[in-house]
Amino acid sequence: MIGDNLHADVLGAENVGIKGILVRTEEKRAAFQAKNLYEIPDILARVEQQEP
Secondary structure, eight states, X not given: OEESOIIIIIIHHHHTTOOOEXXXXXXXXXXXXXXXXXXXXXXXXXXXXXXX
16 A cells, blocks of 8 residues: 555555555654655565565
């Protein structure tokens, strides 16, 4: 899930087992963050490398 709201988007997704990426909002509790949507492909590539 990609969103700009920590609680509704990122934590909501993580509560049901989906990884979340916080965009355009800085928050230490988000595991993955992007300054803009252009950074998403790089983040997804890193996530795929971490999964078994």
